[in-house]
Amino acid sequence: MSSQVSAIEIVTHPQVTESSLTKSQLRRIYTMRQLRWSNNRTITVFVLPSQHILHQRFAKERLQIFPYQLNRIWHKLTYSGLGVAPIIVKSEQELIQAVLETPGAIGYLSDEMLIRQRDVFIGKESSDMEEMQKVSSKGVVNVVKIKD
Amino acid sequence: MLSKLKTNAAAEISSIINDLYCSRSLLSRTVLFAFLLVSACGIVAQAEEGDSYSNSQDFQLHGFISQGIIDVDGSDFVNDSGDLSTELTELGINASYQLTSKFRLAAQIVYLDGGNRYAEGVRVDYALIDWSAFTNEQWQANIYLGRFKNNHWLYSSSRDVPFARPSIILPQSVYFDGFRDIAVGSDGVAAKISHSTDDYGNFDFQISYGSSPVSKEQTQNILSEYAQGMAEQDYDAQASFYWQPAFSSWRFGMSILDAEFTYDSAGINGGDFFYDSDFAFQFYTLNALYEGERWEFSGEIYQQRFTIDGFYAPGFELDNIGQGFYLQSRYKVTQKLTLLARYEDFYIDKDDKDGKELEQNTGIPYYFGFHKDITIGLNYDITSNFSVRAEYHWVNGAGRLTPVVAPNPAINDSEDWGMWALQLMYWF
Numbered sequence: 001m002s003s004q005v006s007a008i009e010i011v012t013h014p015q016v017t018e019s020s021l022t023k024s025q026l027r028r029i030y031t032m033r034q035l036r037w038s039n040n041r042t043i044t045v046f047v048l049p050s051q052h053i054l055h056q057r058f059a060k061e062r063l064q065i066f067p068y069q070l071n072r073i074w075h076k077l078t079y080s081g082l083g084v085a086p087i088i089v090k091s092e093q094e095l096i097q098a099v100l101e102t103p104g105a106i107g108y109l110s111d112e113m114l115i116r117q118r119d120v121f122i123g124k125e126s127s128d129m130e131e132m133q134k135v136s137s138k139g140v141v142n143v144v145k146i147k148d
Numbered sequence: 149m150l151s152k153l154k155t156n157a158a159a160e161i162s163s164i165i166n167d168l169y170c171s172r173s174l175l176s177r178t179v180l181f182a183f184l185l186v187s188a189c190g191i192v193a194q195a196e197e198g199d200s201y202s203n204s205q206d207f208q209l210h211g212f213i214s215q216g217i218i219d220v221d222g223s224d225f226v227n228d229s230g231d232l233s234t235e236l237t238e239l240g241i242n243a244s245y246q247l248t249s250k251f252r253l254a255a256q257i258v259y260l261d262g263g264n265r266y267a268e269g270v271r272v273d274y275a276l277i278d279w280s281a282f283t284n285e286q287w288q289a290n291i292y293l294g295r296f297k298n299n300h301w302l303y304s305s306s307r308d309v310p311f312a313r314p315s316i317i318l319p320q321s322v323y324f325d326g327f328r329d330i331a332v333g334s335d336g337v338a339a340k341i342s343h344s345t346d347d348y349g350n351f352d353f354q355i356s357y358g359s360s361p362v363s364k365e366q367t368q369n370i371l372s373e374y375a376q377g378m379a380e381q382d383y384d385a386q387a388s389f390y391w392q393p394a395f396s397s398w399r400f401g402m403s404i405l406d407a408e409f410t411y412d413s414a415g416i417n418g419g420d421f422f423y424d425s426d427f428a429f430q431f432y433t434l435n436a437l438y439e440g441e442r443w444e445f446s447g448e449i450y451q452q453r454f455t456i457d458g459f460y461a462p463g464f465e466l467d468n469i470g471q472g473f474y475l476q477s478r479y480k481v482t483q484k485l486t487l488l489a490r491y492e493d494f495y496i497d498k499d500d501k502d503g504k505e506l507e508q509n510t511g512i513p514y515y516f517g518f519h520k521d522i523t524i525g526l527n528y529d530i531t532s533n534f535s536v537r538a539e540y541h542w543v544n545g546a547g548r549l550t551p552v553v554a555p556n557p558a559i560n561d562s563e564d565w566g567m568w569a570l571q572l573m574y575w576f
Contacts, residue, residue, distance in 0.1 A: 024346045025285070033344045034285050042249060044205045049532040051483070064395070068480070069439050075312040078210050080297045080305035081254040081274040082340070083290075084244055087208070102205055 006110040008058050011096075011141040013105040016041075020145035027063050029106060031073050032083055037104060045086035046098050046107035054092065058108045062146065099141050106144075114143065211241035212575035214310040216537075218263075222565030223549055224556070226263035235263035236571060238310050240273065252278040258308060264550060265325035267365045273297065273308070274333055288342040297333040299340075299354055300388035300403040302435045302448055307332065310573045311535050314446075314488060315525050317569065319474040320548035321494030322433070322448055326369055334358030334384050349394040355387045362409075371459075372554035374421050376414035383408060397439050405431040411459060425458030442480045449473040451498075459553070468497045472519075488525040488539065494518060496547050503545075515563040516555050519547035533575050540568045 010026065012018065017039060021029075028034035029043055037043055048055040050067050059067040074085035089095045092113045099105040121140050216236035220226045226233050242256035255275035261268045276294035283289070298304040306312035307323050324331070336358020343351040359381040362370075367379040388403035409427040414420035435448040450473065456466040472494030479487045495501045495518050503517025525539025546560045 022346075024344075028285070028344055033288065033342060033350065035280075035283050035288065036285075038285075042205075051529070051532040056483075066439065066441055072312070075309065076305055078208075078244075079212070079240070079242065079256065079309040079312055080299060081242070081244075081256060081276055081278070081292070082297075082299060082305070083278070084208060084246075084252070087205075104205075 006112050008054065008062055009109050009111050009114050010062070010144045010146055011099055011107055011109055011114070012144055013099055013103050014139050014142055015103055016106070016142055016144075018144060019142070020147055022147050023062075023064075026146055027065065030063055030070065030086070031065070032077060032085065041104045044102045044105045046095050046102075046105060047086040047088055048092070048095065049088055049090065054108070054110055062108065096141060100139060107141075109141075114141075117141070206246040208244045209241070210243075210576060212239070212310060212573065214238045214571055214573040216316060216569055216571030218316075218567060218569040220565065220567040222562040223543070223546065224264055224559045225549060225565070225567065226265060228264070228559060233263055235261050235268075236316070236569060237261040238308060240309065242273075250280050252280070254278060260308065262325060266328045267363060267369075271329065286344050288340075290340045292338040292340070295333055295335045296338045296356065296358070298331060298356070298386065299338075300356070300386050300405070301433055302401065302437065302446060304331070310537075310571060311533075311575055314476060314478065315490070315523060315539055316537055316571050317523075317539070317541060317567070319448075319476075319490065319492045319521065321472040321474070321492060321519055322450060324548055326548070326550040326552055329366055330360045330362060330370075330381060330384075334360050336384075346394060349396060350390075350392045352390040353388070357383065357385050359383050367411075369550045370552050371411065372422065372551050373556070374554070375411070376418050376420035377422065377424075378412045378414075379409055380412070381407065381409050399437045399439075401433075401435045401437075403431075403433045403435075405429070422460065423458050423462050423464075425456060427457075427459075428455045429453070444478040444480075445476070447473060447475040454496075456553070469499075470494065470496045471498045474521075484529045486527045486529075488523065488527070490521070490523040492519070492521040492523070494520070494547060512555055513546070513557050513561075513563075515544075516546045516549075516557070516560075518545040520544040535573045536571070537573065538568070538570045540566070542566050 010021070016037060018037060025034065029045060035043055050071050056067050059065050059070055077083040078085045087098070089098050092109055095107045095109065096113070096117055099107045118140060214237070217232060217234055218226055218236045219232045221230060226235055238258065238260055240256055240258040242254065244252060244254040246252050256273040257270060258273045259270045260266060272295060274295050274297045276292045276296050279291045279293070281289045281291055301322060303313050303318060303323060307318055334356060336356065338354065338356035340352065340354045362379045362381055368375055371379065384405070384407040386403065386405045388401060390399060390401040392399040407429045411422065411425040411427065413422055413424050430453040431450060433448050433450040436446065438445040450471070452470045454468050454470065456464065458464055472492070474490055474492035476488070476490040481487060497506065497517060500506055500517055503514030506512055506517045507514040520543065522542045523539055525537065527535060527537045529535045543565050544563065546555065549555065549560055
């Protein structure tokens with residue numbers, strides 16, 4: 001067993017001006033109770049599938065909400081017409097790509113993934129990650145600090 | 149090529165819409181049509197862009213497919229024969245399109261087959277314009293126009309979304325399948341105001357006003373199989389308030405409902421045993437929900453008032469106050485496996501809990517005066533969007549079987565009955 005569990009970083013589209021969020025703001029954004037950034041731009045929320053281990057950790061550690069509670073809130077919005085739920089992407093790579101391509105986007109990544117993407121972007125030697133290079137040619141995501 | 153595709157899609161959609169008997173309301177039909185047209189264009193445009201993730205920022209498409217088997221022993225809840233039935237099908241597809249930063253279109257079409265529980269067929273579940281009238285970091289105010297879903301009770305908005313509700317069959321004293329099409333939503337206007345604060349938590353206030361079309365089949369389901377006239381809902385006004393304290397596992401809610409119906413008899417010449425009538429229905433609920441890591445508790449307590457003026461005879465009057473509650477607990481054994489236990493207890497007339505007066509005054513057997521249900525069940529999440537569910541119900545009383553106003557004791561000749569059901573559910 002590895003004793004070092006990777007940290008979870010909150011990332012946004014490069015044009016999002018917020019450099020930090022409070023824990024309650026992050027909760028409001030992911031429970032779809034805050035829909036706009038401070039400059040009035042719409043927030044687009046990306047998540048991994050509910051059984052993805054990183055999603056489960058993000059919900060519990062960063063939002064302090066159980067994953068099943070998030071599902072309930074999102075299902076209610078999606079299937080009753082009341083509102084819009086976060087967009088689900090299959091993998092962390094897709095998530096980086098989606099956040100880079102969507103103005104106003106927010107998502108989460110493991111710090112390993114973030115470091116890999118940065119390495120590729122600044123031209124450090126990388127193995128066979130063509131996909132990652134395609135992503136990185138579009139820029140680097142913002143990392144947002146979460147305050148208590 | 150693209151424009152041809154769009155035109156074809158539009159023509160096809162328009163013919164589908166004309167076939168939907170439920171979309172009689174002109175308002176929802178117009179909204180739905182505009183919406184489907186826009187969605188069709190959205191799908192085509194998106195397919196051309198070739199996004200690797202299927203839903204974009206402005207256009208989202210979701211749906212669900214579920215099929216089950218259900219076996220009822222001792223009542224006509226699902227079928228008259230009492231045989232094992234596959235009449236447990238629920239399909240739905242919905243789309244949401246952000247027109248501008250303030251306006252959004254959304255609609256869902258469902259196909260339901262539940263045997264005697266409700267009419268089999270396709271329905272427009274909701275078709276609405278959502279106006280985001282005000283939004284900032286702590287406040288949201290939305291106005292919904294068109295056909296909207298009832299969002300006031302604990303499970304009213306998810307009652308026909310199989311994986312989003314807690315059990316295959318919900319507590320019938322609140323989520324009565326016989327009333328499903330009338331109670332699930334309305335054509336009209338609704339408003340929602342949400343407020344979130346770090347100190348006091350989340351507040352949600354909703355209000356709605358509208359009416360639902362009542363089909364001939366529903367009229368007979370609710371009133372009597374011999375009713376030949378037309379029932380109509382004059383209005384349905386509802387309001388609800390929910391509060392979740394800051395960072396709390398608890399949430400509390402309350403709701404009120406006031407609705408009126410009229411029955412227009414076909415007359416003696418039309419072969420109708422019944423007379424013109426007014427019906428009024430009022431319903432008040434209080435609810436609480438606790439969501440822990442493994443344990444979950446929820447419950448609703450309610451009182452209803454049902455009045456009849458006419459129907460059996462001109463000048464006939466009835467005024468019943470019914471009461472009930474259910475308590476439900478769920479336990480998450482693992483991430484994927486959840487157990488359920490629930491007790492439900494309901495009386496149609498609080499002054500006649502054992503139904504003796506009902507039997508004396510009308511000849512309808514006493515056990516039509518109440519409905520009690522003990523339920524156990526389990527849910528297994530196979531993947532993030534594929535689940536299987538099974539449950540058993542021990543039911544005492546026939547107070548929640550159709551038809552409601554003039555029941556059928558010949559087929560429902562048993563005070564105790566039971567059922568089990570198994571359902572597979574997939575959603576996207």
